[in-house]
Amino acid sequence: MTNRRRLLAGVAGGGSLALLAACHQKWKLDPQDIDMRGHLPDLAFTMTDAETGKTVTAADYRGKIVMLYFGYTNCPDVCPLTLYEMTKILKSLGAKAGDVRFLFVTVDPLRDTLPVLAKYIGLYHTPEFVGLRGTHAELQALASRYHAGFSVHPSSNPANYTVTHTAAAYVFNRHGKAEFICAGLSAKAPDIAGITRDLRHLVETDRV
Numbered sequence: 001m002t003n004r005r006r007l008l009a010g011v012a013g014g015g016s017l018a019l020l021a022a023c024h025q026k027w028k029l030d031p032q033d034i035d036m037r038g039h040l041p042d043l044a045f046t047m048t049d050a051e052t053g054k055t056v057t058a059a060d061y062r063g064k065i066v067m068l069y070f071g072y073t074n075c076p077d078v079c080p081l082t083l084y085e086m087t088k089i090l091k092s093l094g095a096k097a098g099d100v101r102f103l104f105v106t107v108d109p110l111r112d113t114l115p116v117l118a119k120y121i122g123l124y125h126t127p128e129f130v131g132l133r134g135t136h137a138e139l140q141a142l143a144s145r146y147h148a149g150f151s152v153h154p155s156s157n158p159a160n161y162t163v164t165h166t167a168a169a170y171v172f173n174r175h176g177k178a179e180f181i182c183a184g185l186s187a188k189a190p191d192i193a194g195i196t197r198d199l200r201h202l203v204e205t206d207r208v
Contacts, residue, residue, distance in 0.1 A: 030191050033194075039178070040170070045142045047105065050121060062175065063174050067102045067169040068172065069103065070107050073108070100128050102129050108163050146170055175206075
């Protein structure tokens with residue numbers, strides 16, 4: 001297994017990647033962000049926008065910096081923490097935040113109906129957040145495309161209903177090309193300033 005494949009396996013397993021650094025020729029990414037240029041395919045998917053109920057594809061987000069995230073509305077910690085940190089990052093970006101879209105793809109469509117997902121995303125009052133829901137086939141295809149791991153074990157007892165998922169955001173440039181993986185948003189001490197710098201650099205240059 002190559003180092004790059006081990007890295008992807010770590011992301012899929014939700015392992016800590018905070019100590020892994022990636023250097024670019026003219027730009028050094030924050031240690032919590034991992035260079036994925038040339039190692040992941042272009043952004044591609046078909047999903048349903050929870051707010052509008054319309055079918056959307058990756059083409060609908062061309063021209064925006066896209067952050068692709070897998071989560072679910074009943075997540076007790078990782079997802080709300082990630083979204084909370086993202087609200088701070090977007091606020092720090094100021095007017096440039098409008099160039100970013102954070103796509104929250106539910107891995108638990110059985111409970112996350114479109115109205116439930118739309119209400120959850122709306123709680124953050126952040127227009128850059130988009131809730132997406134797909135069929136089982138669409139979700140599996142998207143997760144497999146980016147080596148994202150998740151599992152859902154339904155139960156009539158909420159205490160026994162378990163879900164696991166990759167705790168990282170995949171970042172794509174305005175042309176849908178993979179740039180880096182943001183793996184530190186749910187860390188105990190995320191480097192928000194560093195992650196913000198990386199996103200700002202991408203927004204301003206269209207290349208990190």
